[in-house]
Amino acid sequence: MNDVVIGAIGGYQFSQIKNWIYSLNSTSFDGDRIMLCYGCSKELVDQIKDNGFEVFEITWDGHGQPLSPPNDLVTHTGLVTRENAYRLIHNLRFFHIWQLLSQFERDGKKYDRVITTDVRDVIFQGNPTEWLDAYQEKPIIAPSESVMYSDESWNMKNFVDGLGGVTWEYLGKDLLVCNVGTIAGSYDDFKELCFMIYTMSVGNWVADQSMFNILINTTYKNKTQVVTPNDYWACQTGTLVENYDKLKNVLLDEPPYMGMDGLVRNSKDDVFCLVHQYERIPEWNEIVEKKYPL
Numbered sequence: 001m002n003d004v005v006i007g008a009i010g011g012y013q014f015s016q017i018k019n020w021i022y023s024l025n026s027t028s029f030d031g032d033r034i035m036l037c038y039g040c041s042k043e044l045v046d047q048i049k050d051n052g053f054e055v056f057e058i059t060w061d062g063h064g065q066p067l068s069p070p071n072d073l074v075t076h077t078g079l080v081t082r083e084n085a086y087r088l089i090h091n092l093r094f095f096h097i098w099q100l101l102s103q104f105e106r107d108g109k110k111y112d113r114v115i116t117t118d119v120r121d122v123i124f125q126g127n128p129t130e131w132l133d134a135y136q137e138k139p140i141i142a143p144s145e146s147v148m149y150s151d152e153s154w155n156m157k158n159f160v161d162g163l164g165g166v167t168w169e170y171l172g173k174d175l176l177v178c179n180v181g182t183i184a185g186s187y188d189d190f191k192e193l194c195f196m197i198y199t200m201s202v203g204n205w206v207a208d209q210s211m212f213n214i215l216i217n218t219t220y221k222n223k224t225q226v227v228t229p230n231d232y233w234a235c236q237t238g239t240l241v242e243n244y245d246k247l248k249n250v251l252l253d254e255p256p257y258m259g260m261d262g263l264v265r266n267s268k269d270d271v272f273c274l275v276h277q278y279e280r281i282p283e284w285n286e287i288v289e290k291k292y293p294l
Contacts, residue, residue: 002031003112004113006114010037020119034056035054056100058096062202074087091201091202091208097114115184117181135233137225142224143226145176146228146251163204171214182274196215197212233273234276237275237281
């Protein structure tokens with residue numbers, strides 16, 4: 001298969017993204033590696049390129065208007081307001097992924113599958129192509145956070161802030177939370193999904209995850225394969241480990257663990273392909289940092 005992994009960053013130093021880069025490069029993944037860079041220094045761009053990535057420096061928004069990083073960008077969700085939400089990288093990245101894939105197609109280049117993840121808090125423990133070859137059944141891979149929207153306060157607030165109480169009442173409160181930071185899919189459907197996430201998210205708070213969950217339960221419902229920890233695609237550490245004590249009575253899956261070998265596994269001892277939010281567990285973060293030194 002001809003696959004591509006795409007990340008998007010802004011406001012980071014190489015020390016904050018090295019674990020993502022080094023861990024992917026430590027696997028047998030042989031597809032293309034792409035980084036979208038928002039306001040990155042020349043030094044950082046060169047470091048990313050030196051590690052085998054193609055870099056696209058983003059200087060325009062979804063309307064084609066110039067962005068002048070860092071002033072025209074919002075790189076942290078804690079800084080988002082109604083006025084600046086259209087400049088939030090978390091939302092913008094999906095427009096630029098769609099645009100990039102569309103341009104590739106115009107140029108006669110088309111991948112089989114696309115994997116896109118958060119960068120600062122994700123590591124690879126396996127080759128995503130091998131997992132997709134073995135287990136992908138539908139065009140879109142949506143990793144469960146093992147909790148319902150109505151049982152998890154951050155996701156609930158995020159949904160209501162972005163979409164309001166009526167949508168929450170009729171749709172949101174009955175949804176399983178799936179994480180938008182570790183997704184993959186077949187080229188055509190994934191490209192279209194990215195565009196839809198952007199158009200529903202832009203200017204609407206920190207909306208990428210809420211819109212993703214709406215889409216995979218409506219327009220893309222029949223094309224979405226929800227994967228749980230038992231499928232060992234991606235470990236969602238935030239709900240299953242960091243907040244386990246608070247959520248244990250409502251969690252739908254058993255918590256993962258990190259073994260003596262430094263690999264994160266599910267309760268059946270399967271090694272996850274991806275680990276998300278590992279840095280929230282100090283012991284895990286320390287082991288990962290030692291594994292991938294500067």
